[in-house]
Amino acid sequence: METAKTMTTHGTHFENFFPFARPTLDDHEIEEVVSCLKSDWLTTGPRVKAFEEKLKAYHQAEHVVCVSSATAGLHLSLLALDLQPGDEVITTPMTFVATVNTIIHAGGTPVFVDIDPETLNLDTQQLEAAITPRTRAIMPVHFAGLPVDLDIYLELQEKRGIRLVEDAAHASGAFYKGKPIGSFNDICVLSFHPNKNMTTGEGGAVLTNDPAIADRIKKLTFHGIDREAWNRFGKTGQQGYDVLLPGFKYNMMDIQAAIGLHQIDKLDTFVKHRQALAAVYEEGLTNHPYCRIMGKPDYDYVHARHLFQIVLRENSPLTRDELMNALKERNVGTGLHYQSCSDFDYIKKQVPLPPQGLPISHYVGQNIISLPLHPRMEAEQAHKVIDILNEILKVSP
Ligand SMILES: Cc1ncc(COP(=O)(O)O)c(C=O)c1O
Structure with missing residues (x-):
């Protein structure tokens, strides 16, 4: 077989197209999805619960809410902070447009800070100059999987009340000062898109140690309903429910969690x-x-x-x-x-x-x-x- 070193006649090339990213799945995911399909319960239910428990353990987070995408998770995180029109959210322009769109969807005003050319993460030297009395939150991205210097943001949160929402779409498996991303005292959003470090097809999760934020995000994920469908339809459940907030339909399905349950192990x-x-x-x-x-x-x-x-x-x-x-x-x-x-x-x-x-x-x-x-x-x-x-x-x- 020709190797990279010997293929010189028409220049080196791959015989077939070599994609820049591919999901990595095996029989574990396939069998779990099949079991889910045969189980009669396809939407949010026991597999999502089990997946949330595994995410909690891996990320050392007190609360995890699985959602339909990181975009949904970022949107809900900002809504959970109750942004008011004109509230500013500082972020990086070097990101997928989802980061910026969700600030606008949540009624906030994005404020860009340039990136550090060495790391491509938000340049923390320029952060102070961007903060105004309207700054409510900062949404840094752990670009390419490189954790930002979280201590700087956590200090701003603690001392000046500027909330931290980590866009950790790239950062499943990243650690900062010995602790996994998602374990810090803020809001952290993961993506499980097929190109990401682990996948559920589409999907995401919000991780936080703040019980009030977790509760609000949970309600916003499913129409503001105060009770899970899994509970309502079960033998011990009740059909009635109340609606507490104008929520969304951003829930993760058990079919997706079936994939995630095995991806997290790897x-x-x-x-x-x-x-x-x-x-x-x-x-x-x-x-x-x-x-x-x-x-x-x-x-x-x-x-x-x-x-x-x-x-x-x-x-x-x-x-x-x-x-x-x-x-x-x-x-x-x-x-x-x-x-x-x-x-x-x-x-x-x-x-x-x-x-x-x-x-x-x-x-x-x-x-x-x-x-x-x-x-x-x-x-x-x-x-x-x-x-x-x-x-x-x-x-x-
Ligand atoms: C930095 C960043 N933020 C947010 C998202 C949105 O993730 P999702 O596709 O899960 O909505 C992506 C997806 O590519 C991303 O790269």
């Missing part, structure tokens, strides 16, 4: 695999003439390695889109995480830029590429991606 193995692949990329791409990789913060953390990204330098012979297309031609799938949200049409109209602009986020948003990274990929394939990248950019090893 999360640490998945993350270790991702870390090993990231180490291959780091070794091959450190000091690359045309692209740079992210730096390492000096606090104690475990990177969940949801994404491995390169940012093209200004001297790159190809633009980001040209490079992504050239990689696609060689059967290498890539991802774009993300264009800066501040550059999107409606957001540009609605969210003013800070006085100094958002130059780092803007540049990164035009020059970033996510390389293939998932637990079904081998180290050899990461080496091959590097070889292909170097061939395209005409960099000799």
